Amino acid sequence: SVNLERLKKYIDASANIGTIPGNGVSRLALSKEDKEMRLIFEDWMKEAGLKVRVDDFGNMIGRREGKENKSPVVLGSHLDTQPNGGRYDGILGVLSALEVVNSLNDSNIETLRPIEIVNFTNEEGARFEPPMLGSGGTSECLDKQYVYNQKDTEGRRFEEELEEIGYKGIPANRIKNIFSFIELHIEQGPILESEGKSIGAVNGIQGMAWLEVKVTGESDHAGTTPINHRRDALVATSKMIVGIEEIGRKTNAKTTVGRLTMRPNVANCIPEEVIFSVDIRHDSNTKKVESIRMITELLNKLAVEQNVSINIEPLWDIDATIFNPYLVDLIKNTAEELEYEVMDIISGAGHDAKYINSIGPTAMIFVPSVNGKSHHESELTHDKDIEKGANTLLNTVYQLSMM
Amino acid sequence: SVNLERLKKYIDASANIGTIPGNGVSRLALSKEDKEMRLIFEDWMKEAGLKVRVDDFGNMIGRREGKENKSPVVLGSHLDTQPNGGRYDGILGVLSALEVVNSLNDSNIETLRPIEIVNFTNEEGARFEPPMLGSGGTSECLDKQYVYNQKDTEGRRFEEELEEIGYKGIPANRIKNIFSFIELHIEQGPILESEGKSIGAVNGIQGMAWLEVKVTGESDHAGTTPINHRRDALVATSKMIVGIEEIGRKTNAKTTVGRLTMRPNVANCIPEEVIFSVDIRHDSNTKKVESIRMITELLNKLAVEQNVSINIEPLWDIDATIFNPYLVDLIKNTAEELEYEVMDIISGAGHDAKYINSIGPTAMIFVPSVNGKSHHESELTHDKDIEKGANTLLNTVYQLSMM
Ligand SMILES: NC(=O)NCCC(=O)O
Ligand SMILES: NC(=O)NCCC(=O)O
Numbered sequence: 147s148v149n150l151e152r153l154k155k156y157i158d159a160s161a162n163i164g165t166i167p168g169n170g171v172s173r174l175a176l177s178k179e180d181k182e183m184r185l186i187f188e189d190w191m192k193e194a195g196l197k198v199r200v201d202d203f204g205n206m207i208g209r210r211e212g213k214e215n216k217s218p219v220v221l222g223s224h225l226d227t228q229p230n231g232g233r234y235d236g237i238l239g240v241l242s243a244l245e246v247v248n249s250l251n252d253s254n255i256e257t258l259r260p261i262e263i264v265n266f267t268n269e270e271g272a273r274f275e276p277p278m279l280g281s282g283g284t285s286e287c288l289d290k291q292y293v294y295n296q297k298d299t300e301g302r303r304f305e306e307e308l309e310e311i312g313y314k315g316i317p318a319n320r321i322k323n324i325f326s327f328i329e330l331h332i333e334q335g336p337i338l339e340s341e342g343k344s345i346g347a348v349n350g351i352q353g354m355a356w357l358e359v360k361v362t363g364e365s366d367h368a369g370t371t372p373i374n375h376r377r378d379a380l381v382a383t384s385k386m387i388v389g390i391e392e393i394g395r396k397t398n399a400k401t402t403v404g405r406l407t408m409r410p411n412v413a414n415c416i417p418e419e420v421i422f423s424v425d426i427r428h429d430s431n432t433k434k435v436e437s438i439r440m441i442t443e444l445l446n447k448l449a450v451e452q453n454v455s456i457n458i459e460p461l462w463d464i465d466a467t468i469f470n471p472y473l474v475d476l477i478k479n480t481a482e483e484l485e486y487e488v489m490d491i492i493s494g495a496g497h498d499a500k501y502i503n504s505i506g507p508t509a510m511i512f513v514p515s516v517n518g519k520s521h522h523e524s525e526l527t528h529d530k531d532i533e534k535g536a537n538t539l540l541n542t543v544y545q546l547s548m549m
Numbered sequence: 550s551v552n553l554e555r556l557k558k559y560i561d562a563s564a565n566i567g568t569i570p571g572n573g574v575s576r577l578a579l580s581k582e583d584k585e586m587r588l589i590f591e592d593w594m595k596e597a598g599l600k601v602r603v604d605d606f607g608n609m610i611g612r613r614e615g616k617e618n619k620s621p622v623v624l625g626s627h628l629d630t631q632p633n634g635g636r637y638d639g640i641l642g643v644l645s646a647l648e649v650v651n652s653l654n655d656s657n658i659e660t661l662r663p664i665e666i667v668n669f670t671n672e673e674g675a676r677f678e679p680p681m682l683g684s685g686g687t688s689e690c691l692d693k694q695y696v697y698n699q700k701d702t703e704g705r706r707f708e709e710e711l712e713e714i715g716y717k718g719i720p721a722n723r724i725k726n727i728f729s730f731i732e733l734h735i736e737q738g739p740i741l742e743s744e745g746k747s748i749g750a751v752n753g754i755q756g757m758a759w760l761e762v763k764v765t766g767e768s769d770h771a772g773t774t775p776i777n778h779r780r781d782a783l784v785a786t787s788k789m790i791v792g793i794e795e796i797g798r799k800t801n802a803k804t805t806v807g808r809l810t811m812r813p814n815v816a817n818c819i820p821e822e823v824i825f826s827v828d829i830r831h832d833s834n835t836k837k838v839e840s841i842r843m844i845t846e847l848l849n850k851l852a853v854e855q856n857v858s859i860n861i862e863p864l865w866d867i868d869a870t871i872f873n874p875y876l877v878d879l880i881k882n883t884a885e886e887l888e889y890e891v892m893d894i895i896s897g898a899g900h901d902a903k904y905i906n907s908i909g910p911t912a913m914i915f916v917p918s919v920n921g922k923s924h925h926e927s928e929l930t931h932d933k934d935i936e937k938g939a940n941t942l943l944n945t946v947y948q949l950s951m952m
Pocket of ligand 1: 235269270271277278334494495496497770772817
């Protein structure tokens with residue numbers, strides 16, 4: 147079994163890079179904090195005897211050789227965070243993977259298959275949209291130039307920032323011929339906690355889509371322009387946001403407007419242009435499509451009513467994912483043998499496992515999030531659950547690595 | 550009468566500093582464009598034989614001596630613009646004042662009273678809020694430290710930026726013992742045009758107030774948090790914005806939410822905090838107060854309903870202004886003698902004349918805005934109206950300077 151104390155030491159050390167008030171972490175992808183974290187993680191991997199390589203998307207891979215030159219057992223997650231993220235989202239999966247290696251080393255266990263642990267680049271989608279660019283690129287689900295050309299809000303390109311922090315590696319270093327990929331992650335939702343379980347065997351991920359909406363009215367003077375002469379892009383947008391929430395309630399989709407900027411953004415100017423994102427999720431693909439259709443219809447209707455023009459751009463759209471049933475069962479059985487309370491669960495959040503699932507057998511292990519919270523500095527997973535999660539990962543990986 | 554061709558040359562030259570597409574100008578207060586404009590305007594004043602001085606708020610004053618050392622006849626406006634402003638808002642008043650001096654010079658006219666022309670700092674309130682900091686400071690309507698401590702969105706202080714561009718002068722240089730202050734300005738509304746008049750004799754300015762509202766919910770994951778578990782600050786804000794517009798329609802106030810920023814502002818995060826401005830204007834002070842009360846009540850009620858917390862801060866509140874009736878009449882009579890179509894009008898926009906009115910007899914001359922538009926690059930005033938406005942200014946100022 148794993149050494150919880152050692153794992154916690156790594157977690158605490160990682161939470162020192164990009165610390166924000168309230169016990170949180172802000173470590174945006176390819177930022178200087180991300181670079182610092184990567185350098186330290188590289189040291190940790192080397193201390194664990196791993197051979198480190200970096201692929202052309204900045205994904206970091208540490209390899210522990212097996213007795214035979216078979217396809218590798220891969221595990222990992224991401225070290226980037228939201229701007230007000232927590233200490234566990236992504237990080238727990240990467241550092242538990244490291245702990246799996248350290249535990250095998252402690253017991254001098256030589257596995258049949260090589261083991262590779264991974265830190266994927268820009269999973270959060272907070273700095274560069276959409277999420278999971280590193281795993282999406284390496285799995286060829288996303289086009290390389292598309293990934294390289296994504297820009298942050300300051301207009302800086304993914305590729306340039308990758309070069310800037312010194313983590314642009316080569317295609318030959320990508321993970322490949324994967325025997326299995328297992329990602330441990332915090333649930334980020336309330337289900338495990340409310341059901342009193344410590345381990346979720348993740349069956350799949352719900353479908354999700356992002357739209358970008360641009361609403362264009364006309365600026366004018368706030369003090370001289372009668373209300374019914376206005377083409378106010380923000381008033382129109384506000385009606386849209388209220389309507390998007392109502393559609394979410396109706397279709398049981400989760401709908402969110404999380405990003406919004408406007409121009410000229412001056413107190414005495416009528417807003418001319420508003421740009422906002424819409425995040426739409428549903429575990430049924432049909433209902434996801436239906437929700438997108440309803441939202442698009444409503445937005446177009448409101449634009450006409452409010453005398454503004456509108457442009458709706460799809461930014462991201464992935465169907466629901468079904469993980470490898472054999473691996474899901476293996477996780478469940480392993481957790482049960484360890485006498486942990488385990489349940490089947492569907493992920494509400496996207497994960498690197500989504501894209502890796504397209505190039506090899508994949509599954510995930512969830513551990514509970516207190517109050518279901520994440521993407522917030524109050525995000526928390528209890529030590530006992532961390533230990534159970536890491537032990538489930540260790541024992542699952544061990545079995546796979548001996549096959 | 551004035552030389553329209555010369556005046557237009559100055560206007561065109563000024564529009565070259567901070568030009569933006571669509572014939573507009575972006576010359577934010579105390580920016581490098583503002584500095585460039587100031588240096589050129591200083592040259593123009595010196596070429597016109599004026600003695601230039603700068604006060605402690607960066608207001609620039611050019612003085613033409615009179616035969617007697619009497620209190621001065623003052624005229625002017627501002628050279629700063631909105632981020633997508635036009636070529637005339639403020640600028641026309643400053644350059645027409647310069648043209649008055651040049652016209653007097655052409656005819657070798659020596660006036661009894663000194664004439665002072667002014668460029669006030671940060672009239673727009675676009676970079677440093679609230680508007681009219683230069684005239685508010687010099688008239689002591691606003692506290693000096695309050696003005697100095699105002700910050701732009703990047704956190705830069707007014708005082709530091711004043712020093713940075715080299716325009717922090719001394720208190721002794723302020724305009725004082727004003728015999729009269731006359732500001733020529735574009736109307737920025739549709740009334741003169743729709744009434745077919747070229748000159749507005751401005752009787753006063755409507756009352757105006759700015760609030761800053763902070764709505765605080767709680768961030769969480771967009772994909773995992775059911776809608777009825779959320780405390781979404783942006784959904785709450787959207788309902789507020791819709792309600793603020795409805796109150797404007799009901800009370801006949803002009804209500805505008807022109808500035809809005811949010812945190813964390815990431816597509817897959819539920820918005821935690823939204824900060825927005827509310828601009829409220831009414832020509833009746835009672836109704837302005839009533840509108841503020843209704844908006845405050847509505848916002849508090851919606852905050853409770855939406856389970857978010859709210860903080861409402863007054864940023865600015867000025868009552869309706871009544872200009873000096875003698876000066877208003879003088880402007881009207883002067884325009885009529887010149888056989889221009891003139892009418893009484895109330896200003897919907899705030900102006901430096903508002904604050905200068907508290908330290909000396911003040912009035913304003915309006916010229917028409919095509920389609921009533923301003924705070925937009927399509928802002929336009931026709932040449933014939935510019936000429937009539939400048940001639941009205943010249944003849945009014947001449948009479949005052951001989952008293
Ligand atoms: N795990 C996680 O929060 N991933 C970000 C991608 C998403 O929005 O679901
Ligand atoms: N003239 C003008 O647009 N001034 C800005 C102050 C205001 O918002 O009215």
